[in-house]
Amino acid sequence: MSEKDVTIMRDGLKLAAKVSIPDSEEYDLAILAYGFVGMMDPKVNDLLPVIAEKLQEKGLATVRFDFNGHGLSEGPLDNMSIFNELEDYEAVMKYVSGLKGVKKIYLIGHSQGAVLSSMMAGFYADKISKLVLMSPAATLVDDARIGTCMGEEYDPNAVPDKLDFGDFKLNGWYFRTAKFINIYDTAAAYRGPVLVLHGEDDKIVNNYAGRHYQAIYDDCEFHLISGSDHGLHQNRDEVYDRVLNFLTD
8 A cells, every 4th residue: 555645736726636546456534524623634633544544454546635725735725625525535536547557436524524425426427336424514505594603603695704712713604505505405316325423423514414315315324423423423333433434245
């Protein structure tokens, strides 16, 4: 297994990615997508890095990347929106499609990254073989409609130019557009097998978001992770086992 840092271009922006490829002519590949202000740095959240390592041990290739404005990728963080993160994701899909030896493509996402992964699976229903959604933050649409985000509140009918979260700011375009996104309608175009994991004690995203995904898919496993939070920090071994078994069986 060899890992390298690569740059993926999207509309003139340089997106940072880590690509791990096994020493075989053909292989399955998983793309891992981070959540709201998440990034590849394992010091921020080691959920996806550890999953990537475990998949690599099973002979799967992995691609992790930073969305625009996050981590090592170019662009201002406050310019982030669901729409331009979908553009980032699509650029990664094009990169993966150009790799030699890829047999099957799997998408794995956490939180907002799970929302984006579900939509990408809908857009690329003919290309994606399996989909893993962890703590999918589809409540972002309802939150935008009532004017709340990560504990910060605002008037949804008079969205500020920027919302200040202390460590970072986010532009009003994110919130103006979020309330009109048809997440579930887009996601439902994907008809392949899906695994949904949600923390039983998730205080950031109600687990009804995960249950809603279960309702729109014909082939979907849904599991509440006992005592676990939004980041799935508790009972991680169960999370790892369920993801690996789902993708490698």
